[in-house]
Amino acid sequence: MVAEFDRLERHSVCELFCYEGDTRGYGIADQLQTYQSRPNCGSSIGPEFAIHGADPNTSSSLGFYLRLGDDDTIYATSVHHALGPNVNPIDVDSPPEISIQHPSFPDVASQIEQIESEIDAASNGESDVLVPTKTLQKVLQELKSLDNSFGVVVASGYGVVQIDGRNVSEDWLLIEVPAHKTGVNHVRAITFPPGPGRSFRELEWTPRDTYGIYVNGLDDLTKGMWVCKAGRSTGDTVGRVQFAYSHCKLTGNAVETREWTIVSSVFGDKPIFAKKGILGPQW
Amino acid sequence: MVNRVGDLVGIVLGGVSGKPIELEGHEELGPVYVTYITSAPFLLQRIERVFGRSVNVEQVDIAAIPGVIMGTGRHHENDLD
Numbered sequence: 001m002v003a004e005f006d007r008l009e010r011h012s013v014c015e016l017f018c019y020e021g022d023t024r025g026y027g028i029a030d031q032l033q034t035y036q037s038r039p040n041c042g043s044s045i046g047p048e049f050a051i052h053g054a055d056p057n058t059s060s061s062l063g064f065y066l067r068l069g070d071d072d073t074i075y076a077t078s079v080h081h082a083l084g085p086n087v088n089p090i091d092v093d094s095p096p097e098i099s100i101q102h103p104s105f106p107d108v109a110s111q112i113e114q115i116e117s118e119i120d121a122a123s124n125g126e127s128d129v130l131v132p133t134k135t136l137q138k139v140l141q142e143l144k145s146l147d148n149s150f151g152v153v154v155a156s157g158y159g160v161v162q163i164d165g166r167n168v169s170e171d172w173l174l175i176e177v178p179a180h181k182t183g184v185n186h187v188r189a190i191t192f193p194p195g196p197g198r199s200f201r202e203l204e205w206t207p208r209d210t211y212g213i214y215v216n217g218l219d220d221l222t223k224g225m226w227v228c229k230a231g232r233s234t235g236d237t238v239g240r241v242q243f244a245y246s247h248c249k250l251t252g253n254a255v256e257t258r259e260w261t262i263v264s265s266v267f268g269d270k271p272i273f274a275k276k277g278i279l280g281p282q283w
Numbered sequence: 284m285v286n287r288v289g290d291l292v293g294i295v296l297g298g299v300s301g302k303p304i305e306l307e308g309h310e311e312l313g314p315v316y317v318t319y320i321t322s323a324p325f326l327l328q329r330i331e332r333v334f335g336r337s338v339n340v341e342q343v344d345i346a347a348i349p350g351v352i353m354g355t356g357r358h359h360e361n362d363l364d
Contacts, residue, residue: 216289
């Protein structure tokens with residue numbers, strides 16, 4: 001931005017408008033891995049410290065925000081596995097103090113590495129990046145001194161439960177988030193209103209703004225339902241619920257469970273709806 | 284994860300990458316990539332059970348946000364094909 005400004009003919013700055021938040025256009029994965037002052041659904045999170053079995057090298061995606069009863073406190077959801085593979089479900093009556101950061105430690109480290117690499121390349125005259133080295137150094141300094149603490153874990157559930165006689169996986173995490181760091185339930189998604197020759201992405205998804213869809217209610221999953229998600233690994237994707245598959249064998253589960261399933265073809269150029277590690281267990 | 288009218292419907296449990304898999308009982312699909320989803324109402328029910336309190340999903344006042352596009356009613360799945 002400074003480089004662009006330097007190219008302009010100007011005498012002085014008359015007005016300066018500031019925007020708090022992330023200004024980029026679409027919910028691709030890279031953007032969900034970068035810092036937002038108030039992160040929304042799909043943003044990168046992970047444990048802040050290696051404590052009580054939590055693994056700071058774990059990256060996951062932020063779920064949605066909720067409140068309990070009439071309480072003013074806002075909580076964010078994710079999956080229990082966001083803490084790493086070696087943490088027991090968190091008891092609400094005696095939760096160990098596990099802090100969550102945004103973005104996750106690996107995502108911050110990756111961005112620092114990338115900028116350092118660009119600075120090195122620039123100092124060796126090998127960079128084609130137009131941003132001045134001084135600006136890159138400033139961004140690097142800001143990134144290193146970022147206050148990326150996000151919240152504290154208050155409870156989680158993990159295992160297999162029986163619903164109407166069927167085994168179903170339970171995997172959730174609840175994080176208490178300070179009010180000044182709370183985002184909104186908004187799913188970044190490149191979906192458009194309907195038009196001639198529309199594709200599955202171009203159908204009407206509302207209520208929405210330029211960047212995505214606002215959560216406007218709650219509904220059950222049904223077979224054939226079109227859904228859209230945002231996550232730090234695969235970004236925003238659209239899929240259709242195929243069926244509830246009764247033979248899921250997730251890592252850590254001793255029995256098969258029944259889970260709603262989206263199938264992505266191995267053919268064509270449509271993106272996979274979600275890869276392992278998007279939000280939850282890997283198998 | 285939301286549906287076409289902005290209802291929260293679930294979160295992703297996980298998905299496969301690398302080698303596609305065959306689903307038992309759905310072999311006609313061939314090798315596929317799959318994503319498993321936890322239903323949002325189920326998830327909220329589990330949290331309610333643990334805390335003994337009702338759970339309310341946060342919603343912004345959409346009417347108060349300039350430029351938000353509301354639906355026109357074209358939300359039937361039949362519109363899709």
